[in-house]
Amino acid sequence: MKILQINSYDGNGGAARAAARLNEALKLHNIESNLIVNYKYGSHPEIKTFSANPITKLYTFSLIGLEQVLTKLRLKKEKIPFSIPFIGKSIQKHTAVKEADILHLHWTNQGFLTIKSLEKLLALGKPVVWTFHDSYAFTGGCHVRYDCENYKLQCGNCPVVKNSTSNDVSHQFWKKKHNLYSKYRFQIVTPSNWMGSAVRNSSLLNNFPILTIPNAIDANLFKPLDKVEARLKLGLSADKFIMLSGFMPSKVDKHKGVSYLIEALDLLADRHDCKNVELVIFGNKPGTETPQMSVSTSYLGTINNDELLATVYAAADIFLTTTLDDNLPNTVMESLACGTPVISFSTGGVPDMVKHEETGYLAKYKSSEDFCTGILWAINHPNRKELNDQARQLVLESFSMEAVGKKHADLYKSLLH
Incomplete structure (x- = not known):
């Protein structure tokens, strides 16, 4: 055959x-x-x-x-x-x-x-x-x-x-x-x-x-790693709550819904003391327009090595995506495989992977306020390790x-x- x-x-x-x-x-x-x-x-x-x-x-x-x-x-x-x-x-x-x-x-x-x-x-x-x-x-x-x-x-x-x-x-x-x-x-x-x-x-x-x-997805490549070691390798803080997000070209990119992420982070800054919170973005090309964020933000640039990309996912506490229309986004699956829960709108194929308040948080479609609620849910979760394990297990069973x-x-x- x-x-x-x-x-x-x-x-x-x-x-x-x-x-x-x-x-x-x-x-x-x-x-x-x-x-x-x-x-x-x-x-x-x-x-x-x-x-x-x-x-x-x-x-x-x-x-x-x-x-x-x-x-x-x-x-x-x-x-x-x-x-x-x-x-x-x-x-x-x-x-x-x-x-x-x-x-x-x-x-x-x-x-x-x-x-x-x-x-x-x-x-x-x-x-x-x-x-x-x-x-x-x-x-x-x-x-x-x-x-x-x-x-x-x-x-x-x-x-x-x-x-x-x-x-x-x-x-x-x-x-x-x-x-x-x-x-x-x-x-x-x-x-x-x-x-x-x-x-x-x-x-x-x-x-x-x-x-x-x-x-x-190759679950032997995209897998959980020690967060402290992963952050040390990437030069990230070992103590902060790290939110990860992907390619971010501009405020007007309709498909990625970047404007909703910016609004959700503005709400987060109003509702939570964000001095120990950091947003890390990968996938941005040099010279690409980057919007002003209300929380501390670091840019890792384009990552073409899957092993390094897996390290990035594993280093984060949560992955954020405000995609408005996506079939089965690889970024969501990659994050879950690395044991990192995902906050997303309930849209497209994301609900096939993100189980609400089990492997992440499904916010109401185009609701920046509910997306912010999802971030706070993750920050205040009493057992983050349980979330990590559930995210990983879902990938092993189905993807x-x-x-x-x-x-x-x-x-x-x-x-x-």
């Missing part, structure tokens, strides 16, 4: 990390699985690419940039991810595709698989699994839906595109997808129950087979490489037999 995992990139984004982890998880079950990407950023020798030589790599990079430019010309200045697949490449004749028994698609946008190239893959007649890391496959182009429900109809009148009408570009691509999906079937995998529910409510794919299997790999192995076997 040969499985080919297909993704746009390696190491860049949540889908890439999820695909790479699944690829390794399957090997634990003696399944021959390979990961191939459209554009390869890293140097991992086992990750293959459709752009293997300098000329094809330059061509691929050009297509990525060209699609981004063409897409922006059709969109309003909204901070909502949206793809219009005008251009791409056909991969159905590639040796790795021909040799595979099952094709497993992940995130395939940005100059990679168009509707036509996807049709050529499906026409091969091989079993195809497609993991939905966002909403693109069942919408007219948006990756993040927020409160828009046009995907339940036929898209159109899109709040993101210019000249929005009932027959705008979102509806046109909805029709192209509808035409494709009426001809071919494939197995859908959603990492979260939230995403699975959205697919079942969609007008495009509500009659397709849907299975919810979470992304995997380990062994557990997730087995569920995928069973799925593949059922498709072949």
Whole structure:
């Protein structure tokens, strides 16, 4: 049984990390699985690419940039991810595709698989699994839906595109997808129950087979460490209550909900003596705009080493995320694996991982006040070790490489037999 995992990139984004982890998880079950990407950023020798030589790599990079430019010309200045697949490449004749028994698609946008190239893959007649890391496959182009429900109809009148009408570009691509999906079937995998529910409510794919299997995490790498030693390694205070948060570009970043975190910290400063509280942020790039915080804040910058990243999670007392729309965020899973509880809004796939007042705190959606209440709950918790242990145990039971790999192995076997 040969499985080919297909993704746009390696190491860049949540889908890439999820695909790479699944690829390794399957090997634990003696399944021959390979990961191939459209554009390869890293140097991992086992990750293959459709752009293997300098000329094809330059061509691929050009297509990525060209699609981004063409897409922006059709969109309003909204901070909502949206793809219009005008251009791409056909991969159905590639040796790795021909040799595979099952094709497993992940995130395939940005100059990679168009509707036509996807049709050529499906026409091969091989079993195809497609993991939905966002909403693109069942919408007219948006990756993040927020409160828009046009995907339940036929898209159109899109709040993101210019000249929005009932027959705008979102509806046109909805029709192209509808035409494709009426001809071919494939197995859908959603990492979260939230995403699975959205697919079942969609007008495009509500009659397709849907299975919810979470992304995997290497629990041997992301694991609890001695907090004092971890903080010493990072140069952090051993005595403070440390709150950790991820990538923070600006106050106006809609998807990450940074403004709600800032408001929650303002409330925290009013309600609690924060002289022994510190916010630590990782993922910020040099020169990136950083908002003013009402509590002491340290920036660790971009971290590209998973072992160091695990140390960062393990050093913290809690992890904070104000994401407004997320499938199954890796940061939440990584934090829990390291025994660090998570404070989050109750949104997306987060409730699949964060059990309220057991492995963290689920605040009311977009309520900065309740988010602040969650932080205070963690600060004042009488048994933090119990929270740490519960967070870790949840990951071992449901999200380990062994557990997730087995569920995928069973799925593949059922498709072949």
